Amino acid sequence: MSSPTVSRNWKPIIKEFAAVVGKRGVIQRREELLVYECDGLTSYRQRPALVVLPRTTEEVAAAVKICDRHNIPWVARGAGTGLSGGALPVTDCVMIVTALMRQILKVDLENQQVVVQPGVINNWVTQTVSGSGFYYAPDPSSQIICSIGGNVAENSGGVHCLKYGVTTNHVLGLKIVTPDGSIVDIGGSIPEMPGYDLTGLFVGSEGTLGVATEITLRILKAPESICVLLADFATIEEAGQSVSDIIGAGIIPGGMEIMDNLSINAVEDVVNTGLYPRDAGAILLVELDGLQVEVDRNKQRVAEICKQNGARNITTANEPEKRLKMWKGRKAAFAAAGHISPDYYVQDGVIPRTQMAYVLKEIAALSEKYGYRIANVFHAGDGNLHPLILYDNSVEGALETVEEIGGEILKICVDVGGSLSGEHGIGEDKKCYMNQMFNEQDLETMQWVRSVFNSKGLANPGKMFPTPRTCGESAKVQNVKKFDGAEVF
Amino acid sequence: MSSPTVSRNWKPIIKEFAAVVGKRGVIQRREELLVYECDGLTSYRQRPALVVLPRTTEEVAAAVKICDRHNIPWVARGAGTGLSGGALPVTDCVMIVTALMRQILKVDLENQQVVVQPGVINNWVTQTVSGSGFYYAPDPSSQIICSIGGNVAENSGGVHCLKYGVTTNHVLGLKIVTPDGSIVDIGGSIPEMPGYDLTGLFVGSEGTLGVATEITLRILKAPESICVLLADFATIEEAGQSVSDIIGAGIIPGGMEIMDNLSINAVEDVVNTGLYPRDAGAILLVELDGLQVEVDRNKQRVAEICKQNGARNITTANEPEKRLKMWKGRKAAFAAAGHISPDYYVQDGVIPRTQMAYVLKEIAALSEKYGYRIANVFHAGDGNLHPLILYDNSVEGALETVEEIGGEILKICVDVGGSLSGEHGIGEDKKCYMNQMFNEQDLETMQWVRSVFNSKGLANPGKMFPTPRTCGESAKVQNVKKFDGAEVF
Missing domain, CATH: 3.30.70.2190 (Alpha-Beta Plaits)
Structure with a gap:
């Protein structure tokens, strides 16, 4: 899908992007691009060719159209806190980063909704309306730094999602730019919309169907x-x-x-x-x-x-x-796990609540079998496990073993009727496990849907769906580095 | 899409269907087909060529494959209580009726879910689990006769949907037969499923993306x-x-x-x-x-x-x-409206709650302008209006005027930021209004999605989306007849 660098003359393309977002809206210097090499999943790294920083829906649409015209793969990125590599660049791609799209466009307390640009930080929504006794329910632990656009892409969860549901339950409507550069309104400002529920389809599609540029969120009355x-x-x-x-x-x-x-x-x-x-x-x-x-x-x-x-x-x-x-x-x-071990690996699997005792026993058995400590922290109400596998990356082969354990844990989750991911998404990290959960026909059906939005495959290529490549042969270029921010995840 | 009767030799086709569902599973006699001429929206009537009554997913898939092979349009039908003509036959179509698919396949109280065939009546779900203190929340007023399959197709609501949400919020997973006869599992038995949310897409798609043959429903603990x-x-x-x-x-x-x-x-x-x-x-x-x-x-x-x-x-x-x-x-x-007036027409529109006073005044003005009484009954909490326009169909032109009033009411709903339908669906009845609510690009995006599931257009053709035909030129063959069942709707 992407053309090799050698064959692409970026100069005129950069000019085209600069005409849309201004010169300062295009990042092309090697050292500045470093920031965009990975998201919260630091075990995969890839430098993008360019970063583009639009401010409006129209600028996003124009940027996407440039990519479409030149057949350039592109990846949308919010705050880059995702844990499954959903915003990992691909070779010679353009990244469309929403960091300058941080306006709260509308606050409608009477109808309990807020319209935001995708770069708005999760926590700002609650801050904006809390004085009036409202709040925005989905609360990933990274809520002080993650963006609503990223939350939409990954259908993020959080501690309060047991009672209040995940992001998809709180998005009423979206303005999106599809991979051909069209601007489409899906959903609306009320829940009862006729036609296909494309809002539900889009939320959690990890940037493979386009990019959301305006998001209408439902806010809730704060409890007494x-x-x-x-x-x-x-x-x-x-x-x-x-x-x-x-x-x-x-x-x-x-x-x-x-x-x-x-x-x-x-x-x-x-x-x-x-x-x-x-x-x-x-x-x-x-x-x-x-x-x-x-x-x-x-x-x-x-x-x-x-x-x-x-x-x-x-x-x-x-x-x-x-x-x-x-x-x-x-x-x-x-x-804290990062303090008791040189490195750790976070898994994100879901099980039916009734299987909890069995699965915890199996995880303990894996810990013993492989000789790695595994700490368990989880959203118990909805069966969303976050086992933390502790290891030392300076030991040769440790990372590979840990990933093997992670894979075995997921297999257990799926085997008991659970899921590969509760809230972190599939992204780059887990796509190779998708066929443990879905058969060929199920996956093909998803691919049909993808293909109508993203017929050239330019929007976030290679994510979410298994490729012939198996998990062991992934494009890792560096070791796992632990994320150091307290109160994050 | 459909071929005219003259050119189709039904005899061998009937044999093919009979080989799948048995001779008694194929209805072809004129007088028996009468029942299937319309659903709860009795103002449109069309006789199907055949009715097929499968019992299993495999039989549905085989029947759909026969339709696909011979390019026969088909329409799935549950209990036929829908109010938007979603299950209206098209000329020379086959109807796939789920009346014999009435098994409750699994009751899992611990994980709060029930798996049913599509012909299971809404109320049976609650009856099955109420002894254990559970219930199924979506409760259309027709719940004692409408089927879960139909509820899924139309994303049905009900009195309790204000607090608990509509059907889509209670469907965890589906086994569906797509219009090419494939059997696909979407969603699952837990809410956190990776990949595209095809369950959300399918619920409310009014039979245009396929037919659900197994439905996993979430049940709730009954309140104290x-x-x-x-x-x-x-x-x-x-x-x-x-x-x-x-x-x-x-x-x-x-x-x-x-x-x-x-x-x-x-x-x-x-x-x-x-x-x-x-x-x-x-x-x-x-x-x-x-x-x-x-x-x-x-x-x-x-x-x-x-x-x-x-x-x-x-x-x-x-x-x-x-x-x-x-x-x-x-x-x-x-x-009761049927008792104080020879005929009545039910509208189903949604408005933001804050617009209620304004919209009610506008409806009163329409009543005065046209000289027709309009009774208002509605799900006030979620702004879902059901104005009942009272009229006498024996007066020439009355039905046309009433439909005009109905159209004007919908226009008011959409103009204040509401919706064409709260819970009855678009079906045949309201497709001509879809472009009041969605622009060409929005509708085209939905058509893209439709086309990948339903590339030949054989599954419920002509429904949900506006055709070049305007509302006035619809295929009405009979007058509106009032539905007589008390406690229904």
């Missing part, structure tokens, strides 16, 4: 009351059983997270919350929200369920500062 | 407590303002319905509930559900808001029988 409950257990099975029982009782907490002993100790070493008992097999964090009376009643019921399952201590936090403190360790869990 | 509150107001504006204020206060009732004076009197004439004051400008029905404490607290808050907006009387019902009685009038509203 919030409470976080922390229970610690001798075993992770007890914590898992509590999660099943809470859901089984018809309670849907705002969030429900489990951390195992290894994670607890990593976190306490680094953040020193003093709240997570170091000898616990696991802790369970449950956030309840709603009316005061509802929260009070559910707090009582959740505490009872935890006690019945052997909880040793139960503490609760109602005030914002106390709640924040209780969450702090969980939010720092990934960063 | 339910309460219905009935408030009556001197004016409909006061009722409308109460709805806005209730939502504005962050309360999301299970359902929230308004009926105007004309509807109230029609209902009291027929059902004689004694609960809806005949002199009220409007009544508001609010169903609250959740924990007992939550329902109690919200009941109080809703009552306060209604009083502030001038409510004259407020009554509540907690026990199932009393609640049923309170709903009875609302459920019978459409049927």
Whole structure:
């Protein structure tokens, strides 16, 4: 699809882009392009030929048309925090980066919606409307740096998605630029739109169907009351059983997270919350929200369920500062893993809640078999596991082994009826596993859809779908580097 | 697309179908085909050439393959209760009717899901799981006779969709037969599936992308407590303002319905509930559900808001029988309209809640302008209007005028940022209005998607998308007949 550099004369093309976005909107110097070599998945790197920084839908459309005319592959990129390599450049591609598209275009409190450009940071949406008692529900842990455009591409989740759903449940409409440079409006400002649900199709399509340039988000009324409950257990099975029982009782907490002993100790070493008992097999964090009376009643019921399952201590936090403190360790869990091990690898798989005990046992068995420690931190309510495989990349072959373990964990998830990815997307990283989950006909059907939007295959080529290349032969050029930002992921 | 009858020799084709579904699975006698001439929208009629009744996915696939091989257009049909003519036959088509596909294939309470064949009646799902404390949320008023397959095709709503969302929010996965006869699995048994969200795309595609043969539905835990509150107001504006204020206060009732004076009197004439004051400008029905404490607290808050907006009387019902009685009038509203007028025409439009007062005034102006009474019954919480235009079809030209009024109402809905359809679909009835809502590029994008699934255009041809034919020139062959079933719609 892409032509080799030698055959392309970039000079006139750069002029074309500069005519659209201005000279300063085109980045072409080697050292400046370094930033764009990878996203949050740092194990793959590839320098793009150019970076283009549009400010409006029309500029995006004009840039895409230039790519289309010259058959240049292009990759859209938001804040670059994605963990599956969805925004990884391909050889000699143009990157269309939304970093200058940061306007909040409309705030309509009465109809509970906000229209934003794709470069707007997730957290800004809530900040914009919180004074009026509203908030934007999807909250990836990277919410202070990730962009709404990236959230749309990867259909991002977060702690509160158990109760409120992922990004797709909060996008009402989109203005998109399709890979031929057309501007199309899909969805609208109300949920009930006739015709095909192209908004649903587009959200989570990882940049393969085009790029969103205006996003209409649903905002929610902030709950009257919030409470976080922390229970610690001798075993992770007890914590898992509590999660099943809470859901089984018809309670849907705002969030429900489990951390195992290894994670607890990593976190306490680094953040020193003093709240997570170091000898616990696991802790369970449950956030309840709603009316005061509802929260009070559910707090009582959740505490009872935890006690019945052997909880040793139960503490609760109602005030914002106390709640924040209780969450702090969980939010720092990934960063903390980086402190107890030279390197770590984060997996993102989903299982039916009922399979939790079995899958955790299997992960423990893999840990023993391969001799690598695996810390478990996860969105327990929706069965979204984030096993952290700890390793030392200076040991030859370690990364390959770790990736093998990661693959085995995914296989277990799929085998029990789960999924390859809960919230990080497929991107470059997991495309080789897609055929574990979908048969040829299923994948072909997706490819049909891709082909009508993206007939030349120029928009984010090579992502999301398995290519003949197997996982072992990937285009890795560097080792995994650990991401260092606390409270990120 | 379809070949004229004269050129097709049906005999060998019937043999092919009989080889798949058995002789008794093929209906070809004129008088038996009568039933299939229309669905719930009785103003259009067209006899199909044949009806085929498969029992399994494989039989559906084989039947579709026969159609594909002979280039025969086909239309899938569930219970035939749809109100937009989505299951209207086309000339010389084969109808694939799911009436024999009525198995509940799997009940998985632990993971809160049920797998059904498409012919399963909506209400059966709740009946199957209610003993265990679960229910299926989407509840079209026709739920005792409509099928899940039809609900999927039209993305059906219902009273409780304000809080719980429409069909698409409750379908986890589908087995579908695409128009080339392939069997494809889309979605799965957990919400977090990678790849394109083809499930979301398929739900609401009105039979144009294929037919669903197995549907995995999400079931919900039944709420601890339910309460219905009935408030009556001197004016409909006061009722409308109460709805806005209730939502504005962050309360999301299970359902929230308004009926105007004309509807109230029609209902009291027929059902004689004694609960809806005949002199009220409007009544508001609010169903609250959740924990007992939550329902109690919200009941109080809703009552306060209604009083502030001038409510004259407020009554509540907690026990199932009393609640049923309170709903009875609302459920019978459409049927009752048939008793106070020889004929009526139901419109289905959506508006942003904030535009309610304006739109109701405009509808009243249309009523006056044309001299036709219009009763208003609607899902007020989500701005889904169902104006009932009362008329007498024996008056020449009346139907045409009424359709003109219906079209004008839709135009008002779209102009204020609303939608052509809230829950009844586009089908045959509203396709001519699609270009009021979508521009050429938007519609073309949908057609791209249609074309990859349905390249020969054999699956439900002519539906959903505007054809060069304008609305006035439609294929009507009979007058509107009123549907007579109480508690339906």
